[in-house]
Amino acid sequence: xxxxxxxxxxxxxxxxxxxxxxxxxxxxxxxxxxxxxxxxxxxxxxxxxxxxxxxxxxxxxxxxxxxxxxxxxxxxxxxxxxxxxxxxxxxxxxxxxxxxxxxxxxxxxxxxxxxxxxxxxxxxxxxxxxxxxxxxxxxxxxxxxxxxxxxxxxxxxxxxxxxxxxxxxxxxxxxxxxxxxxxxxxxxxxxxxxxxxxxxx
Numbered sequence: 001x002x003x004x005x006x007x008x009x010x011x012x013x014x015x016x017x018x019x020x021x022x023x024x025x026x027x028x029x030x031x032x033x034x035x036x037x038x039x040x041x042x043x044x045x046x047x048x049x050x051x052x053x054x055x056x057x058x059x060x061x062x063x064x065x066x067x068x069x070x071x072x073x074x075x076x077x078x079x080x081x082x083x084x085x086x087x088x089x090x091x092x093x094x095x096x097x098x099x100x101x102x103x104x105x106x107x108x109x110x111x112x113x114x115x116x117x118x119x120x121x122x123x124x125x126x127x128x129x130x131x132x133x134x135x136x137x138x139x140x141x142x143x144x145x146x147x148x149x150x151x152x153x154x155x156x157x158x159x160x161x162x163x164x165x166x167x168x169x170x171x172x173x174x175x176x177x178x179x180x181x182x183x184x185x186x187x188x189x190x191x192x193x194x195x196x197x198x199x200x201x
Contacts, residue, residue, distance in 0.1 A: 015153060017111055017173040022047045023150075023157050024082065024109060031160065032070060032197075036063035036083030040111055044082065046181040051197040057185050061091030064108055068098050071106035074198065078105050080160060085112040085126045085170075092135060098166060099139030107160055107167040108136075113175040136168040145169040 021043035025033065033053045035041040037060040044053050054070070056063055067081035088095070088110045098106065114127040126132060136144045147153050147169050156169050184190060 014172045014174040018043055018046055018178055020171055023153050031078040031080055034063050034067040034081045036087040040082045042180045045183040049183050051193045054194045055183050060087050064094035071103040081108045085110055085124050095139045099141050102166040104164045109169045109171055111173045112170050113173045132170040141166055141168050143167040148172045
């Protein structure tokens, strides 16, 4: 675990987001994945569409809570939430609830480019005074990681294969806009295929 960045810390150095997603999802085994609105959904689809991916299309701020619900309902499955800094900022109360519940099979990775990428690339609060790692710790999470380089990302990805406590990682990524890879937007299809991947249908 690395130190929490000081107020006003920048995102430099930054990782390329598509490569970061591929690293997190490599050798995932039976891990379930929930992605937030926008970029992280495109990145997960670009890494390879999978029935165990639950993409959120119109629920900004809800990824952590959906992941929490799945982790509680499926205690034998590892659950990874990958979402953006804008979504985490919109749903800070979700981290508080995760901090209270702390299912040992839940990990959250917040891709932080310091911008609201879906609304015009305005600067987000993480470019100013807000530390997502600091927020996560304040919510009671202890396994908190501030990832700014490939080695740290690889180490975190390794932990995803075998972890037994709630983890939170801020992953500093470049503020770029690669071509979008869009999975289906049909919520019923996404729900049903995810349920089938769990053996519920």
